[in-house]
Amino acid sequence: MNWEQLLSLKRSGDTNKRLRKEQDETRLGFEVDYDRIIFSSAFRSLQDKTQVIPLSKTDFVHTRLTHSLEVSVVGRSLGRLTGKKILEKHPHLSTIHGYQMNDFGAIVAAAALAHDIGNPPFGHSGEKAIGEYFLNGNGKRFQSQLSDKEYQDLVKFEGNANGFKILTEDRPGTPGGLRISYATLGAFMKYPKESLPHKPTKNIADKKFGFFQSEKETMLDVAEELGLSKTGNQNDISFSRHPLAFLVEAADDICYTIIDFEDGINLGLIDEDYALEYLIKLVKDNISTPKYNSLQSTADRLSYLRSLAINTLIREAAEIFLANEEAILAGEFHQALFDKSKYEAQIKDIIKISVEKIYQSEEVINKEIAGYKMLETLLDTYTRAFLPDRNDLYSNFNDLVLKSVPKLKHLKAETSVYQKLIQICSYTASLTDGFTVSSFKRYQGSGL
Incomplete structure (x- = not known):
């Protein structure tokens, strides 16, 4: 891998190459990445998502939002420190291409800002709750309709992969999602592999996975542009990490x-x-x-x-x-x-x-137990409404559920069971802790 490719300013949909030396110094492309992330609704929702204590009522405990801001500040310093030395070691990056020390800081800061943007409610227990719904819960009924990798995306639902989806997926009127530079997308992706095979090596980049099957082609485009080293075989996609x-x-x-x-x-x-x-x-x-x-x-x-x-x-x-x-x-x-x-x-x-003392404290465990039940109920409600059983093709309750989640109304046009399920999971993961609680109460009939 080489730094010239790794620092690519390309964005989804670009037809012309973006050159660093032609950038407007008052608002650099990598700084635009940071702005787009921090103004996104997905980032704002982190203000009501668990970092340490779910649904904490104290005013000094970190949320995912304050944690992400702090990680971004630390990441900016790390990027600048290393960028300064990298430019000294590879002076052509500066003299020929125009890269500066702050570019490294801006890339790492933006990627760090987004690093938790795909995390579901209730922290990592939320990931497990979504996965277990499909592994052992009512969601297991869909297994026969999915490929092995599609099913693995669900049973090992991964916040990192969901973050890549949020940053890159097409939405009505917004092709390419947030249209983040490929350098920042590369730095964001700690696990540049698909869900199978599961932990094929002791390489830390293989510890988890970083994209769903729904974003496979986007990932391949990003990896090719950045020149990431391929580590997988013909059937399994995985790459070396972007250095940043x-x-x-x-x-x-x-x-x-x-x-x-x-x-x-x-x-x-x-x-x-x-x-x-x-x-x-x-x-x-x-x-x-x-x-x-x-x-x-x-x-x-x-x-x-x-x-x-x-x-x-x-x-x-x-x-x-x-x-x-x-x-x-x-x-x-x-x-x-x-x-x-x-x-x-x-x-x-x-x-x-x-x-x-913290993660296994009684307060955390009790709230995570409640979170499991809430997410299970929401997933069951959404899948029953959008993918009804043959004996339950229509019900007034399901019709009301469909109307209650306008962000998923486009699923009616989806033909793939996998696409519907991964979108339902991504939507559920986007909910804040508080909205998950209120939605659970509403569907249980106690929200009035």
Whole structure:
């Protein structure tokens, strides 16, 4: 892979090549990506989607929206740090093509901003709830009408693949979706493969999948334009990661490791003194003891350590990326950047505590249980209305359901069972936590 292709400004539907040196410096193409994402309805919905605690009533716990904004800020710094060194190493990118340090920051920032845009309500448990509806629930009735890969798209429903769908799919009046540059789409895609085979290798890019069968042709077009290295065979589509996807992943890892931990402290789920001790272990090489001791409150000490930890990890992630740039470009780097971190043990300790004290807390588990039932009910309601059984071709209830979801009215024209199902899943995933609750109550007859 080479940087000239990887930094492509092409957008869906382009007939002429976009050149970096011809860009308007007041509003660069990669910055337009950021603008289109942040003004999209899909991004706005993240303000009412779970990051740590589903349906939290406290005002300081992160939502998917605040988390995404923070990941974007960290990603921008990572992109600029690495971009500066890449341009020094490959000066022709600047002198001939016109790329600048901030281009790398803008690409990573936009991709990071969108990294959770396809996540369903109730976090990762929402993904599992959708998948289990088709694996063990009433959705299993459709298996015989689907190909193996189409069925796998459903039973292993993936927020990353749904994000790629949101960013790229045609909608009435908006061909190409948000029309994001291919460089940003490449950086967005942490898992550039289809749903089968499932985890074929230990390569981190094969851990999950990044596109549904409905977006297969779009993915192939993006991969060809960017020059991504093909890793699959004739029957199975998979590629090496876009190098900047490693930076998007690192930005996400930094934020959920440090800031989810902070939320756990603020919620009282993690003892303050215990938590501060673990953060100090992470930043002990960079901490200013006099400054730390001068801080009077726990909140100020926590804020100082959080800032120091994020800065420390940003710089180390950039160093690891640059030290392995050649292997990454060759498609021979198969792990997350922080798998090579000197702070790996400290990071794992913090994540272990977060899992035990936050993600598996009674409050989270109880709300995730409720979320499972709600999503199951919604999926059953929508599939019964849009794909009725032969013995139930029409009912007044189904007719009312059809009218209640105008965003899915175009499904009547769809002939493929798979297309209908993947659109129903994508729509359900687009719902906020709060709207999922109100829809569930409405269909259960208790929403008045």
